[in-house]
Amino acid sequence: MQVQQKLGASRAMKASRNVQRVFAAHSDIRKEAALRVPLDKAHTFNAKFVPFADVQSNKMSGETYSLDDIVYRSRDGGLLDVHHDMKALAQYGPDYWRALFDARVGTTAWPFGSGVWSKKEWVLPGLSDDDIVSMFEGNSNLFWAERFGREALGMTDLWVKQCGNSHTGSFKDLGMTVLVSQVNRIRRMNPKSVTAVGCASTGDTSAALSAYCAAAGIPSIVFLPADKISLAQLVQPIANGALVLSIDTDFDGCMRLIKQVTAETPIYLANSMNSLRLEGQKTAAIEILQQFDWQVPDWVIIPGGNLGNIYAFYKGFKMCKELGLVDKMPRLVCAQAQNANPLYQAFAKANGAIPEIKEAYEPMKAKMTFASAIQIGDPVSIDRAIMALKDTNGIVEEASEEELMDAAARADRTGMFNCPHTGVALAALTKLRERQVIGPNDRTVVVSTAHGLKFTQSKVAYHSKQVPGMTCQFANPPVQVREDLGAVMDAIKTKFKL
Numbered sequence: 382m383q384v385q386q387k388l389g390a391s392r393a394m395k396a397s398r399n400v401q402r403v404f405a406a407h408s409d410i411r412k413e414a415a416l417r418v419p420l421d422k423a424h425t426f427n428a429k430f431v432p433f434a435d436v437q438s439n440k441m442s443g444e445t446y447s448l449d450d451i452v453y454r455s456r457d458g459g460l461l462d463v464h465h466d467m468k469a470l471a472q473y474g475p476d477y478w479r480a481l482f483d484a485r486v487g488t489t490a491w492p493f494g495s496g497v498w499s500k501k502e503w504v505l506p507g508l509s510d511d512d513i514v515s516m517f518e519g520n521s522n523l524f525w526a527e528r529f530g531r532e533a534l535g536m537t538d539l540w541v542k543q544c545g546n547s548h549t550g551s552f553k554d555l556g557m558t559v560l561v562s563q564v565n566r567i568r569r570m571n572p573k574s575v576t577a578v579g580c581a582s583t584g585d586t587s588a589a590l591s592a593y594c595a596a597a598g599i600p601s602i603v604f605l606p607a608d609k610i611s612l613a614q615l616v617q618p619i620a621n622g623a624l625v626l627s628i629d630t631d632f633d634g635c636m637r638l639i640k641q642v643t644a645e646t647p648i649y650l651a652n653s654m655n656s657l658r659l660e661g662q663k664t665a666a667i668e669i670l671q672q673f674d675w676q677v678p679d680w681v682i683i684p685g686g687n688l689g690n691i692y693a694f695y696k697g698f699k700m701c702k703e704l705g706l707v708d709k710m711p712r713l714v715c716a717q718a719q720n721a722n723p724l725y726q727a728f729a730k731a732n733g734a735i736p737e738i739k740e741a742y743e744p745m746k747a748k749m750t751f752a753s754a755i756q757i758g759d760p761v762s763i764d765r766a767i768m769a770l771k772d773t774n775g776i777v778e779e780a781s782e783e784e785l786m787d788a789a790a791r792a793d794r795t796g797m798f799n800c801p802h803t804g805v806a807l808a809a810l811t812k813l814r815e816r817q818v819i820g821p822n823d824r825t826v827v828v829s830t831a832h833g834l835k836f837t838q839s840k841v842a843y844h845s846k847q848v849p850g851m852t853c854q855f856a857n858p859p860v861q862v863r864e865d866l867g868a869v870m871d872a873i874k875t876k877f878k879l
């Protein structure tokens with residue numbers, strides 16, 4: 382044991398040195414990366430696709446696919462998962478991995494300046510650094526929501542992980558860098574294999590896909606439900622040069638179509654049904670642990686739509702536990718909008734008994750919600766989400782339109798600028814605090830999934846009190862004033878009771 386610890390520590394020091402930039406006479410950081418001393422020539426890390434059912438049952442059937450294969454489903458039509466050689470990773474010990482990941486944070490060394498690729502050995506270990514398409518995504522801030530926690534919820538240890546403070550304004554960048562990098566490799570090996578990359582989207586996936594494809598010079602195509610996404614989201618793929626199809630259906634309809642199109646053409650599927658995406662998204666969980674100096678929070682609350690992200694978080698936490706970087710798992714909460722809540726309905730029907738959720742589950746027709754990016758009635762990753770909840774003693778909670786808008790607006794009053802989906806998570810937290818499920822001193826992380834600036838239409842409607850049937854109790858409408866000192870002074874006196 383001691384020998385392993387010693388080995389771990391010396392390898393960790395070596396690992397830290399490995400991160401340093403080579404500062405050759407090149408201005409190109411890709412070339413610098415090629416000159417870097419390899420981590421360990423002997424390493425045998427590798428990853429492949431396996432049926433998700435094998436992961437669920439913890440029994441490998443022997444059905445596997447290379448990550449270079451264009452395959453989204455197992456032989457029996459089930460989901461796939463990216464399976465890492467955990468034995469090879471375990472040879473290096475927790476000190477090694479912690480030191481390596483910590484040493485890479487915030488560098489400009491290619492590709493480790495990215496929060497995703499700083500964990501490359503756990504993401505896509507076989508990918509050449511040169512195939513990576515990255516905008517140094519990740520490393521998002523995790524901040525102490527001191528005033529909101531204290532005043533609104535009586536909490537001392539509330540944190541918000543700002544995954545929306547990212548290149549295209551949502552957590553989707555984390556998954557898209559991985560997927561587009563892998564496509565880049567596949568196209569390099571066989572240029573005719575993938576003509577374009579496509580997705581169905583409620584706005585954020587399409588923004589991330591089109592940006593990463595544009596960075597790599599790969600054509601992209603996005604299927605959007607007409608009139609159901611925000612203007613800021615719509616303009617992103619347009620600006621990045623994607624083929625934008627605005628389709629007269631909802632997200633679930635777009636998803637059905639893209640599945641058919643990608644099954645019949647050399648268009649590669651970029652939705653989270655493709656498990657490559659989740660390999661990038663899982664790094665946000667590892668980052669949270671790293672930001673807490675490898676301490677595990679009690680709760681992590683995640684807004685859920687297509688339900689890939691909750692599984693990605695679970696997988697990130699689980700890998701850290703399995704490889705000994707931490708000693709427990711947080712409890713996960715999936716927060717859904719009441720108007721698009723198939724998982725919540727099943728959870729309620731099963732009286733919270735997670736093993737019974739699958740039987741109780743029924744897809745639904747999702748209704749309009751301000752949390753438009755999670756207006757999804759038939760989530761592709763339902764089985765993945767159930768596994769994540771089962772293994773973490775998880776909970777599902779819902780938020781009505783008024784609850785989610787109020788929660789976002791109330792938290793905004795303490796300096797945040799939340800998207801409605803983060804509002805769903807904050808409303809779920811409020812309910813769990815009211816019922817004392819989450820305690821006043823429990824360390825709790827709310828995952829903020831998108832930037833509020835992508836959803837200004839809903840905020841304007843709320844603050845103008847233009848939402849039918851909603852009190853908008855935290856509205857702060859602008860005061861219209863004439864260009865006149867007296868009128869200005871009156872407005873100030875009224876507000877501050879001068």
Ligand SMILES: Cc1ncc(COP(=O)(O)O)c(C=O)c1O
Binds near residue numbers: 653686687690691802
């Ligand atoms: C802003 C935002 N929050 C939350 C989600 C939910 O993530 P998932 O679909 O992985 O459950 C999505 C996308 O669905 C999203 O775009």
Ligand SMILES: N[C@@H](CCOP(=O)(O)O)C(=O)O
Binds near residue numbers: 755
């Ligand atoms: N909110 C998503 C919906 C699609 O989810 P995905 O993770 O399966 O791509 C979006 O922004 O499109």
